[in-house]
Amino acid sequence: MHGIWGYWWVIFPLMGVAGGWWSRFSSYSEKRRQDKIEMLRITHGTATAEVEARQATRSGMDRVLATHDDVTRRWFEYETNLQTIIDFPMMTNVREPLTADFHRARVVADDLRPADPAELTDHATFVEYRDAVNAYRVAFEIAEREAQRRRRSDYSTAEQSAMARAGKLVAVADDESATRAERQSAYRHARRELEGVLLVPERAALQLERRISGVLETGH
Incomplete structure (x- = not known):
């Protein structure tokens, strides 16, 4: 025992080595912990972004489909109401360029509308349909404004x-x-x-x- 204590001075260097090893181990453990946290954050953030993207896509699809239906409903009000036809005859006169433009845009939008709305999850399909519906809406509104301005003045x-x-x-x-x-x-x-x-x-x-x-x- 006395012989061992004769090397007491060795303890301090060993403590320094052990301390350095423990410090490196603690740093490594902390880095792994931080890496796990960051990975969870990235994974959660990616999942959240994917959910938000799906929700945005669904919302966009619903808006475009609703716009298409609304413009068609407004057109039917001119096409099925005899009093309105008499007041705004341009809206049913396909010889009028603006009316013809509106009907061409309507045909394109109707042709691009998928039977299954799920098909609109394809980005290219959605963009093509959305642009066609916007063209349909704009062409209709231009024709409608002109018809309301002119009324029966062409007769x-x-x-x-x-x-x-x-x-x-x-x-x-x-x-x-x-x-x-x-x-x-x-x-x-x-x-x-x-x-x-x-x-x-x-x-x-x-x-x-x-x-x-x-x-x-x-x-x-």
């Missing part, structure tokens, strides 16, 4: 008078407080007033005829 005085009379008759035909005979007579006279003046879309005629008769045909 002769006699034609405008005939359209005005037809508009009053259509109001009677669409009036539920009038008798069926009165409504039917008003509708027939309105169609006669418009002959040779304004082409009435079949949809608009059918809509009004069904309201007059009170019968909705199955399948239409």
